[in-house]
Amino acid sequence: MTRSTSSRLIVGAALRSPGWFALFVLASVTVNVIAVVVPSALAEVINAVFLGSGEGATVLRFGVLVAVAVLAQVLIVLSATGCCVAGTLWIRRRLVDHVLALPVRAASRFPTGELTTRLNADAASAGQLLVCLTGSVLAATTALAALVVLFGMSPWFGAVFALGVTPMILLAKRFLSCSTGLHLRYQQGLAALATLLHDALRGVRTIRAAGTADREVHRVLGPLPELAAAGDALWQVQRNMVWRAMLLVPLTELVVLAMAGFEVTNGRLTAAELLAVSGYLMLALGLFGQIDGLLGLAADRAGVQRVAEVLGTAPQRVTAVPRPLPDGTGALSFRAVTVVDGGHLLLDRVSLEVPGGASLALVGRSGAGKSTLAALVGRLVEPDQGTVLLDGVPLGELDPAELRAQVGYAFERPVLFGATVAEAIAPGTGSRRSLLVAAATAADADTFIQRLPGGYDTALADIQLSAGEMQRLGLARAIAGHPRVLVLDDATSSLDTVTEAHIARALATGFAGRTRLLVAHRAATAARADLVAWLDDGRIRAVGPHVELWPDPRYRAVFGPESLEQW
Structure with missing residues (x-):
């Protein structure tokens, strides 16, 4: 080769x-x-x-x-x-x-x-x-x-x-x-x-x-x-x-x-x-x-x-004739998905149904497979076995460009691209300013952006951002495309609980009818989700509302003493 x-x-x-x-x-x-x-x-x-x-x-x-x-x-x-x-x-x-x-x-x-x-x-x-x-x-x-x-x-x-x-x-x-x-x-x-x-x-x-x-x-x-x-x-x-x-x-x-x-x-x-x-x-x-x-x-x-x-390293597999993605609200289906990396089993025959428009919190101890499962949705990681479907279509049969447009990601440590704050939120100059402001407002970033010397036109190279401000800009970038699935991989970990709650309410309103996946480390974050998928050693241990899982002491132990006090 x-x-x-x-x-x-x-x-x-x-x-x-x-x-x-x-x-x-x-x-x-x-x-x-x-x-x-x-x-x-x-x-x-x-x-x-x-x-x-x-x-x-x-x-x-x-x-x-x-x-x-x-x-x-x-x-x-x-x-x-x-x-x-x-x-x-x-x-x-x-x-x-x-x-x-x-x-x-x-x-x-x-x-x-x-x-x-x-x-x-x-x-x-x-x-x-x-x-x-x-x-x-x-x-x-x-x-x-x-x-x-x-x-x-x-x-x-x-x-x-x-x-x-x-x-x-x-x-x-x-x-x-x-x-x-x-x-x-x-x-x-x-x-x-x-x-x-x-x-x-x-x-x-x-x-x-x-x-x-x-x-x-x-x-x-x-x-x-x-x-x-x-x-x-x-x-x-x-x-x-x-x-x-x-x-x-x-x-x-x-x-x-x-x-x-x-x-x-x-x-x-x-x-x-x-x-x-x-x-x-x-x-x-x-x-x-x-x-x-x-x-x-x-x-x-x-x-x-x-x-x-x-x-010579094999690129992401793309079907010869991509299937169009039908209208939908972002229903996700994981069918017997297995992921192995370097001989280490990250996910073991995981099957999970996420209703369209629902918010699902992924919880579990470090290394349980939360981020790997979240990465499967946008094909950032390919399953070694099994299939992932979005609104009934296997991800491998979709045009990668359409998949990227319909699945938005916000990460714990986002990397910002572009010359200005506006370009960091919406790469390229085609997005209307009103959409940028709406995305920044939903991510609770508009207030600190307006205080910058040039507002949204401030050069990124001229400012120092805190970890929380970086996360809010990364979240605004994910929201700006208004995808049908929004994945937050520990994307609010640097925010205080009040700011996180404010963003959660904004997403629940602005993304009503759209699917949200949240990698959660706080009990309060899991409590605000419609459903919780509890992962343990690469397997789904339980799926249900947070309030139903909370009585289990092993579930409560996942969040640690600090999160228990906040909850």
Whole structure:
């Protein structure tokens, strides 16, 4: 799967700009053809000058060849840049689109620092691989053509060259294979370092408050030994390749030129033809002098593998012909749903019916499966077995865009997007201000928003929000789309009980006839819901109104002493 993805990625990146790629190939072929012609053309110029016949026309032809080669070389640089930029941009867009389409559990395999590294350095490497590979293939073709010319001038020249260059080919192949693996190790070390640094920056206030900065520095720099080892091994492989090349290449060149000199002394070659032999020999050996080029090719191959690993991760399943969602009030049906993560059973054959328009509180101890069950509604998590239906339609048969529009989420720690407060509530500028204000009012956020310097147009970067204010903006964002199902995953945990009660009343009024799922940790929150689903170790222990479940001491124990006092 990854190899197939890699192949499509390499070709697709180059074909994002077919004009640039075609120009690159044409210019490269032109330069390589001229390179093969130049030694013979130079020999003709020397012969013409010494013989004194037709030197003007010969020199002019040679000058035209050189001028065309220079122009083609300029075009190679321009077209390669255009092709690589377009390919890299395409790969980065594919990566972002693919990651955002992954189920939450699949996306969590790639930490933020890891994805950042793949999106930047690895995508750039992948975007230029086919250009580099094409250049290497053409260089190899040119070297082969030069070898054929050497055979034509004397079979002994070609035979000696082939004998000397065979070990070089084996060395280059081994070098490319080893370098790719070492580049993978090195890039993985960089990604680990970036991930640890990202985590440390997110928790910088806690680190300072705890006085653990020195310990955190050691933790962040933990991957450095592995990074240094991979880098050292990479240079060791390169060093071994270079000294062998420096031994074999001059030795081969010396033997062939000595044979050519012997042919000159015997009168079978002219001095000009000796110069041509030297030119073709250097041309044939040129491929093996490009150690840096092979190293770059290895880095690009490693980049392609790392990008392909992400793209090869199965995205969210989408039916070929999505079914339309019928009118309804958000009735939910969980039918024998099982969710397993890393061998750990999160939900075990859960069956639950949520009437349309009802409010359902999900309660249970930490790890009981509340958030997992809530995540199933919007396909943030896929069931390993069983089916979830919305108004009678299996979620997997719905268009993902329609599902996102009909299921709104508010989380304990919301992430706000957009430049302004208004954009954070309703991404994009299409929503009417009255809808934004209504959503913010229902989330009890309008009052503090109006106190901001620019109100709803205040830039997010210019303000510091408390955890409760962040939660209220996240809740307003979920309400603004007026979905038929609203999921609150501990979305009011940072609010005081009075504010939470006010929001609950607003939702009961504004969302009358719509379904609400609440991950609840407070007894008061569960009491305001129409129904309570009590989860324990991934199973439904009981379903019913809070008042009916409350007499059970095991149910009361779920909320803990603090919640009992509030209740």
